[in-house]
Amino acid sequence: MRPSRVRVLHSLVRSLGLDKEMTVRQARPATEEEMRVFHRSAYLECLKQAPRICGDPLEETALSFQKEFDVPAGSATHDCPLFPEVWSLVASQAGASLACADVLLNGTADVAMNWAGGLHHAASANASGFCFVNDIVLCIKRLLHRYSRVLYIDLDVHHGDGVETAFYGNSRVMTFSIHQFGKGFFPGTGDYCTPQSTNSFAVNCPLPISTGDAAYLLSFRTALTAIVSCYDPEAIVLQCGADTIAGDLIGRLAVTTFTHTQCVADVLGLGLPTVLLGGGGYHVFHTAKCWAIHTATAIGRSASELPMYVPRKDPYYMEHRRESIPLRPTLHVFLDPDVDRPLSWEVSQKYWRQFCLSIRGQMSAAIAIRQKFTRIVQFAKEDADRRKSSLREREEKERAKRPRTSE
Numbered sequence: 001m002r003p004s005r006v007r008v009l010h011s012l013v014r015s016l017g018l019d020k021e022m023t024v025r026q027a028r029p030a031t032e033e034e035m036r037v038f039h040r041s042a043y044l045e046c047l048k049q050a051p052r053i054c055g056d057p058l059e060e061t062a063l064s065f066q067k068e069f070d071v072p073a074g075s076a077t078h079d080c081p082l083f084p085e086v087w088s089l090v091a092s093q094a095g096a097s098l099a100c101a102d103v104l105l106n107g108t109a110d111v112a113m114n115w116a117g118g119l120h121h122a123a124s125a126n127a128s129g130f131c132f133v134n135d136i137v138l139c140i141k142r143l144l145h146r147y148s149r150v151l152y153i154d155l156d157v158h159h160g161d162g163v164e165t166a167f168y169g170n171s172r173v174m175t176f177s178i179h180q181f182g183k184g185f186f187p188g189t190g191d192y193c194t195p196q197s198t199n200s201f202a203v204n205c206p207l208p209i210s211t212g213d214a215a216y217l218l219s220f221r222t223a224l225t226a227i228v229s230c231y232d233p234e235a236i237v238l239q240c241g242a243d244t245i246a247g248d249l250i251g252r253l254a255v256t257t258f259t260h261t262q263c264v265a266d267v268l269g270l271g272l273p274t275v276l277l278g279g280g281g282y283h284v285f286h287t288a289k290c291w292a293i294h295t296a297t298a299i300g301r302s303a304s305e306l307p308m309y310v311p312r313k314d315p316y317y318m319e320h321r322r323e324s325i326p327l328r329p330t331l332h333v334f335l336d337p338d339v340d341r342p343l344s345w346e347v348s349q350k351y352w353r354q355f356c357l358s359i360r361g362q363m364s365a366a367i368a369i370r371q372k373f374t375r376i377v378q379f380a381k382e383d384a385d386r387r388k389s390s391l392r393e394r395e396e397k398e399r400a401k402r403p404r405t406s407e
Contacts, residue, residue: 008288015314027099029091080127090133097135101142118279151233156241157251159190181206198361212342241279
């Protein structure tokens with residue numbers, strides 16, 4: 001999760017003039033108390049003590065922290081090595097996602113973005129997949145203060161296991177992850193839903209390597225339509241991992257920024273309060289382009305209103321150019337015909353049909369929960385009306401009992 005991605009993104013957003021059409025805020029870092037809503041105190045203490053642990057990793061207490069929470073100091077091979085600045089990094093990431101939730105709660109905005117967030121693998125007491133603190137879980141928990149049902153959507157190429165585990169079986173949060181799935185691919189979870197997971201409120205759409213634009217969009221729209229009609233969410237948190245995009249150094253899907261952006265546009269088109277978060281993305285310039293286009297989509301710009309190429313005035317233009325030599329760097333990411341060969345439509349349809357069959361039970365459970373919420377809300381309204389009516393009757397009786405004074 002290199003900060004260089006966000007620097008290149010911010011530069012591109014400014015070059016496209018998008019920053020002038022939205023409110024940009026500097027969020028405060030999240031406090032330890034705010035992060036304890038999900039994370040264990042001992043784990044957070046380990047992250048806070050990172051400078052001391054990294055300074056003397058062989059000290060007894062330092063070794064104990066590293067072993068218990070699986071965060072080896074200075075490791076060159078582990079996906080989550082401990083480093084001295086980790087606490088300030090995770091506090092700023094979590095703080096920004098909490099700030100996004102806050103602006104939705106107080107009505108300041110309908111859409112909020114934190115492209116440095118989206119760390120969906122972190123568990124309550126351990127880091128995983130380059131994620132130390134799960135800002136998504138913290139954001140959703142904050143949104144639950146006001147909204148009865150929150151939908152979490154994960155576009156990352158990896159399964160959003162940390163978020164799914166945090167809310168598994170919680171009827172107030174439905175998670176939907178569409179991701180690459182196969183033997184040996186991290187994190188190894190996220191297979192099709194089964195009858196045993198009917199009441200999990202966790203929908204997974206596992207995709208094979210080389211899934212193309214048409215198959216990806218069909219699966220996404222099938223799930224989104226079913227979930228929205230059956231679950232009726234009141235707010236959405238959308239993780240926009242860009243490692244789904246073709247050319248990523250880890251992901252192996254054949255998806256372009258056009259389809260990825262269409263998914264974001266479909267979600268925003270629902271008109272619900274929405275938080276957009278970052279996530280994976282291991283090709284720095286593809287990731288920056290993807291999130292810049294999503295930013296434009298969030299503020300209402302269509303594809304026709306964006307330039308075909310990266311603006312020459314962008315400070316990173318020459319780096320973009322080196323990535324696309326001998327061609328001029330385009331803003332959108334296209335498939336490379338020599339490398340990216342999407343699965344045939346016939347094969348993709350087989351996976352789509354299997355996915356449709358796998359979510360039937362969960363959609364039935366979602367309908368039941370929605371109806372239950374509706375009945376509870378209706379009962380609460382009727383009870384409130386009865387109380388108001390009863391109060392008015394008592395007041396009228398008391399007024400009638402009072403002696404009348406003659407003039």
